[in-house]
Amino acid sequence: MVKNVKWFFVVLAISSLISLSFDKKKTLTDELPVGKLAPEVVLCNETKPLNLQSAQGKYTLLSFWASYDAASRVKNAKLNHLAGNDARIKIISISFDRYESVYRAAIEQDGNDSGNCYWEMEGENSDIYKSYGLKNGFTNYLVDNEGVIVAKDVTADMLASLLD
Template sequence: MLKNVKWFFVVLVFSSFISLSFDKRKTPTEKLPLGAQAPELVLGKEKQPLSLQAAKGNYILLSFWASYDAASRTRNARLHNVVSDDARVEMISISFDRYQSVFNAAVRQDGISDNVYQEMEGENSEIFKSYDLKHGFINYLVNDRGVIVAKNVTPSELASLLHQAEN
């Protein structure tokens, strides 16, 4: 009897390995890989579109953040400082703060004022879904054709990319 039980477990383990090797689940893919066309930006219920058209040879930096996410807010402010002196990059900064007062305080404290928008629908917004932000707030560098050329760049990486584009 003990010999039959051992044999049963051996067969069970072996069949489990075989079934796992035929697992049809795919590895998750990125929704917006480098080289993809950036989705249209439409803010809020009033459906206010934002243009992703940059001048020839220039870039748009889309920065998504919220005051409750310290890392994204800090990165947004630092990126703003890098691009504020560079005419080749226009930064569009979109906050997912739900309260106007919190958004206004963050913008004032961080010293950002140009092209700063608030998406009050938060995680329910079309932008949040189309830019696949459920895994955290990131940024996208988009070229003059609306194609994503870099993702989640740091201020030093952005400066390096812009320096390479000069040469």
């Protein structure tokens, strides 16, 4: 009887490992590939969507971040400073901080232009968070004048080379 129970647990453990190895999780790349139309961005405290389309020849940099995620905050600040004064790039920076006071303090500390920064008050429960697949981590998207994603997870160096 004890021998049968041991084999039962061995078989159960092996079958669990096999089933986990076939579990395919969606990655950010699968959800929003380059070339796809960027989903509409409607903040829960706004009545109309943010316009991802811009004038002919211009790009929109859509940057997602939160102050509790240091890497996304640093990347957002660098991109804001680089693109902030360039007429060829329109930046839309969206924070998923839980409290508006934390968001405002981060914007001030980082020296970002508050005119292109937005706070999504529903955070991880928002439609934006879900439609952009941010459960896999904060990132950014470079969108052309027609709203099509042309690059994602853009670094300051990549953006600088694009602008040169």
